[in-house]
Amino acid sequence: MPRVKLADVSRLLPGILACTLLTAAAAGAAPAARILIAYHSRTGNTEKMAAAVRDGAASVAGVEIVLRKVADATADDIVKADGIVLGTPVEWGNLSAEAKRFLDRVGEALGKAGATYGEGRTAAVFCTAGSPSNGQEMARMSAIAAFLAMRFVIVGGVNQEGFGSLGPQAVTGAKPPGVSDGDRADARRFGERFARLTLQWRAASAPIR
Numbered sequence: 001m002p003r004v005k006l007a008d009v010s011r012l013l014p015g016i017l018a019c020t021l022l023t024a025a026a027a028g029a030a031p032a033a034r035i036l037i038a039y040h041s042r043t044g045n046t047e048k049m050a051a052a053v054r055d056g057a058a059s060v061a062g063v064e065i066v067l068r069k070v071a072d073a074t075a076d077d078i079v080k081a082d083g084i085v086l087g088t089p090v091e092w093g094n095l096s097a098e099a100k101r102f103l104d105r106v107g108e109a110l111g112k113a114g115a116t117y118g119e120g121r122t123a124a125v126f127c128t129a130g131s132p133s134n135g136q137e138m139a140r141m142s143a144i145a146a147f148l149a150m151r152f153v154i155v156g157g158v159n160q161e162g163f164g165s166l167g168p169q170a171v172t173g174a175k176p177p178g179v180s181d182g183d184r185a186d187a188r189r190f191g192e193r194f195a196r197l198t199l200q201w202r203a204a205s206a207p208i209r
């Protein structure tokens with residue numbers, strides 16, 4: 001076995017140190033992708049879905065998640081977000097007024113920050129509704145239309161059969177369980193997908209934003 005002399009080690013040390021520092025700098029070069037999950041919820045159903053979306057997104061490395069009630073999401077939260085997920089209850093066949101107001105604030109905040117709005121950013125929507133076929137499609141499509149008007153790229157959900165969807169949703173009904181285990185699983189799967197695609201899209205769009 002060759003013997004290593006102390007003098008050799010001390011000669012190599014600066015190089016080893018520089019190499020270690022460079023690797024650490026490269027590893028820390030890409031800041032975490034920031035995902036804002038903003039939701040409106042009167043009775044807790046949409047909030048449960050928001051928590052499941054957060055759990056799914058948190059399973060992806062390199063992502064920082066900000067979970068906020070729509071009223072608490074600040075202009076800074078919006079402008080710093082690489083991806084925005086909006087959760088809404090269906091109210092009178094559409095998204096709630098509070099959720100719509102949040103969309104207005106997204107446009108306002110991004111408009112003030114620059115001319116590119118949602119360019120290079122992802123967006124998505126999920127909802128809960130009291131009964132089937134009573135506004136889930138309309139609520140999600142309305143939010144998607146607003147995000148598209150702001151130049152976001154839309155990420156949909158994936159249901160249990162593997163088909164794409166407008167975004168996760170739950171029919172909560174008048175009785176428990178409200179949001180089912182299957183609904184939460186869909187929401188978690190969507191959260192993971194949203195985080196993964198947001199990371200990829202941010203890397204691809206870096207020169208645009």
Ligand SMILES: Cc1cc2nc3c(=O)[nH]c(=O)nc-3n(C[C@H](O)[C@H](O)[C@H](O)COP(=O)(O)O)c2cc1C
Nearest residue numbers: 041042043044045046089091092093129130131134
């Ligand atoms: C004012 C109001 C209007 C509603 N309108 C609808 C509706 O049009 N269609 C529907 O399926 N559910 C409707 N619901 C039921 C809610 O969408 C449902 O209970 C939802 O899960 C509530 O979510 P949250 O607990 O996060 O507030 C309505 C509820 C309220 C309070």
